[in-house]
Amino acid sequence: MAAAALLLVAALVALGSGHGGEAFDPNPLQDFCVADATSKVRVNGLSCKDPAAVVSDDFFAGADKLRDEVSERYGFSALTVQIPGLNTQGQRYARVDLAPGAIFPPHYHPRAAETALVLEGSVYFGFVSSYPDNKLFSKVLHKGDVFAVPQGLMHFLYNNGTAPATLYASLSSQNPGLVLLADALFAGALPDDLLAKTLLTDKHTVDNIRANFRPS
Amino acid sequence: MAAAALLLVAALVALGSGHGGEAFDPNPLQDFCVADATSKVRVNGLSCKDPAAVVSDDFFAGADKLRDEVSERYGFSALTVQIPGLNTQGQRYARVDLAPGAIFPPHYHPRAAETALVLEGSVYFGFVSSYPDNKLFSKVLHKGDVFAVPQGLMHFLYNNGTAPATLYASLSSQNPGLVLLADALFAGALPDDLLAKTLLTDKHTVDNIRANFRPS
Amino acid sequence: MAAAALLLVAALVALGSGHGGEAFDPNPLQDFCVADATSKVRVNGLSCKDPAAVVSDDFFAGADKLRDEVSERYGFSALTVQIPGLNTQGQRYARVDLAPGAIFPPHYHPRAAETALVLEGSVYFGFVSSYPDNKLFSKVLHKGDVFAVPQGLMHFLYNNGTAPATLYASLSSQNPGLVLLADALFAGALPDDLLAKTLLTDKHTVDNIRANFRPS
Amino acid sequence: MAAAALLLVAALVALGSGHGGEAFDPNPLQDFCVADATSKVRVNGLSCKDPAAVVSDDFFAGADKLRDEVSERYGFSALTVQIPGLNTQGQRYARVDLAPGAIFPPHYHPRAAETALVLEGSVYFGFVSSYPDNKLFSKVLHKGDVFAVPQGLMHFLYNNGTAPATLYASLSSQNPGLVLLADALFAGALPDDLLAKTLLTDKHTVDNIRANFRPS
């Protein structure tokens, strides 16, 4: 289980870290501000390489970089397409793989809308609106289908088929952030009684659920 | 229980509805664009009254409009400060009341940051970041204290004192939206097996929790 | 030739029309503002359907809608992914098909950055910066590769292989616009002597080129 | 009088300085970019601390920090709520105290709208629009009332009661700026004849007024 948690963390850091990104971001003020991985300057977004040192590969990510083992916990992997040239360009991309039966559990991006294209397999994709209240919008998607999630709304993927599924997700910020609802509730330091009240249940049930969210 | 659910829905609609709102919103293009409650035109945001018909009360909300019964379910009420003149001004305000022992359960605003001032009582206030991963930032706040939650991050209130607590929340969009995590998971139409997989538990546990999120 | 021109125009209108769009756009002020195709109200962007009437299909585009005959002129097709729910969400998507030897000629989007994923085949993809001056950034892309073009810069696709190529393009505005450089110069009403001066050549050469850009 | 001027300057610097701020600001590109008080890098906004070093207190301001002596000149104090975590979050807050009879003289914020809640006492609050031309919108506010001022418009507070009044002001930029009209006209280096022409009066009247705006 610890290994699974580790894998998941790796995926989350890949998607949620400060190095990558997408839309509703501040507009660019030059042709490109390619992220400078060596800079120690910390600003809103990332500081830039010398434009004279920018090369074609700064705008490129090869297909070979986009596969990973899926997590034991949920059976999915989510890898950010690493393109330093996307800094200031209001976009981030990710490849998501789901084993048969796997889910990408309910989550949201604090700073982005998301649209996904199915590359392989089929998947049940849904989001929940805040107004109308908790209304589910969902579709079973097949290869080539596209589905959009408005900015900040909770959404999920469920591969309820028998073949692996792969999606290509486009996010409208260079650093959309990723919050998995179950992890936000159970993996951190929220008090047990707060969780019991939140779920309208008892601490015993909370503890049982929580046990699986912590490395043994 | 049905009454409690109703009350909660009232509060949520008050905060999450299309009529009110606040920051990172598009800039205003005139002194004011006071929301026209009678208009049938639907655009991004709200259409405006004739500026010649705008009056001082369009920018005013009286204290008497800001109290409400708390919900049975969680013991809190959250009422939007209704100011039609805030349309296009990138702000919304809400008054939150918490009975002793009550919580405003973990939630987030898809389109806003939030800062809250404690008007009465004391409250445990926290938020969880997405990077660093699921890290809790929290404080026990007393009267006059202020605490800020970055855009889109999950946060909660817990009145773990013996007196009622009241807060004044400022949100950085004219329509921040509100997603309660437990409601998003359990009150809508998400499949049971998806929820069981999400919580790393079984359908029986999911059904038990879910029962309390549906009106009898 | 007239038929080819017509096909091309169809593709351009699909990508450049007022109904669809993506990033650096004004932020949304509600969960969704699904484009209302029946509205006669004209605003920046598109007016919205009643949120109560919004359905899952407003966020969906099926794979079957994304194929088209390629133009005779250049051998490519470019079809916008039609998703009315993307209004106010700062994104637009397009599928691009290129026959062997075909090009998507040099063009730019006045209001968007673009990132493309190769779905099938291989393609030579490049863009030219304005600073450094007229510098070419380019790659030969294969299936699964991703390449990014900063906001507003001129770019092109060239299928110099022997198999058809297909790309999925993500643009950072709900309505990025499309300007083909050759069409902008030769297909409209620019004076011949202006074009001759622009190309540092004579009117005869201009007329010869121009003849092919006008329906016979 | 010099002491009073000094106090006022302290209050202004607290509100108008480069360290604090709020809405219509550029969107954040990470969960938080907590202002780094030790950085010597100067950019639009403030540079950030290492996210690993961020603590709960970076989002907190205690009530004890929000009281100050009022200025002799106008009888008010205005203290920014110091929260380094608000950098990039499009918000700033201030506490305003007014002695009986005191005013917060006509002023505006070059980069923000403002909404204020009355915490204690009562106050006459007004703003003047630019279109319609020089129209006054105003209310007498009591404890718990809220009043909003659109972005950039001139506004003022007047405690015409017999008890001290306190307000909590929310501004829609992390650094709204503060321009007091009388100080902008009389406290700086504007030529006397320009001021006389501006006020449709003579230099003698200008000199008499001006004398009070300069430390003896």
Place this chain on the structure above:
Amino acid sequence: MAAAALLLVAALVALGSGHGGEAFDPNPLQDFCVADATSKVRVNGLSCKDPAAVVSDDFFAGADKLRDEVSERYGFSALTVQIPGLNTQGQRYARVDLAPGAIFPPHYHPRAAETALVLEGSVYFGFVSSYPDNKLFSKVLHKGDVFAVPQGLMHFLYNNGTAPATLYASLSSQNPGLVLLADALFAGALPDDLLAKTLLTDKHTVDNIRANFRPS
């Protein structure tokens, strides 16, 4: 005097009205959204003409439209360059004429920065910052010189030469707004005692000044 006041109001309405505009505005979501003078729809900004009905003159303003009699009160005229095609384009322009000895009194634009080019004559141009506190930045400008005023800061023009002066002002919003400080203080309905306190003077002095700001 009434006639002078009328003329001034005409000029102010021309610059400050809801029909015209400039920068930091929401981005455009189509090539153009030319303001539709006949529309009764009121939104943030202005609604648009049918793009098929747009003509070259929608982007044009002739030199003959840019002259006006100067006001008796201050000796200046300020006429907006009327270009309906600037709706959604984040810009507005104005021509300013100053008779010898005339001033464009201290004012600010709630929603724009301004840069001005001297077309004829010479002029003393200055602005006052909010931080550093009330610091004057100024230059005597001659024909062809350019001077810039940051967003929202108070600025003024003074033709202290012997020839008429003309400037061309560029503002960074399609509707920057205009607040003349003296008019905002004296021409509206602000209470006399508030003004006396504001100017650190007595009501008698206030009444004397005020008399000139009201039509007899």
Place this chain on the structure above:
Amino acid sequence: MAAAALLLVAALVALGSGHGGEAFDPNPLQDFCVADATSKVRVNGLSCKDPAAVVSDDFFAGADKLRDEVSERYGFSALTVQIPGLNTQGQRYARVDLAPGAIFPPHYHPRAAETALVLEGSVYFGFVSSYPDNKLFSKVLHKGDVFAVPQGLMHFLYNNGTAPATLYASLSSQNPGLVLLADALFAGALPDDLLAKTLLTDKHTVDNIRANFRPS
């Protein structure tokens, strides 16, 4: 010819370089962030001088700095008005001179709208829309006339008179960028066969045109 190319490059660098700029840019977060020419920090936009070191000349450009020899190639010069105080203010200005018969060839700004005022002479000014498709909007402008080009659209100037013409161009970004269509196609490293396909012509014609775009 080499000298002409050099002159042109000088003009382009002046307009398109990373040091200067204008609108739809991120909003300012302080009164001013005057560009610091000595800083080695690279961010979106430019880093700032210490506000205490800012002087009036940081907002000023003298008329004497705005003349230059026109290029041999096209007969125009385009010089950016150098004002370091425009950093973060969403504006850039340029002076354009055209000899009789000269053109400023078809070009666009990837990050800005543009409005131009004719200072001397007359000029044929036009732009081409992307929707409606390749439609020309144009006017012959005389001294004092103003014409506007929407964000990102291709436009050109043609002095078809017998006297020199001068324009003052206002752009809505601090760094709009400049792409000359002919240079983007012919001056860089685009493959000959791509160009031949693009122009619907043969390589021989392409080579003939291209020869003039390269220094001998």
